[in-house]
């Protein structure tokens with residue numbers, strides 16, 4: 001199989017996009033320590049609540065916070081911009097006297 005460097009870069013980019021989309025849709029994953037079982041066995045053979053997930057069996061996936069922060073920064077700014085434009089339009093309409 002011939003490996004073109006551009007093809008390799010494109011595949012890596014596609015994998016990155018898929019991973020980011022997966023993080024956006026599923027930011028919470030199964031706890032890697034207890035694998036969702038909520039409990040772990042100590043070296044002495046005793047069973048206790050998993051400390052990593054505090055017994056929830058869930059874990060925030062690596063990179064999820066960054067991806068979601070970026071997503072809300074981008075979309076949040078757009079929503080804020082739209083709200084400001086909407087308010088400006090309503091104020092203009094009120095000033096000129098006609099109802100929107």
Ligand SMILES: [Zn+2]
Nearest residue numbers: 031034050053
């Ligand atoms: Zn756990």
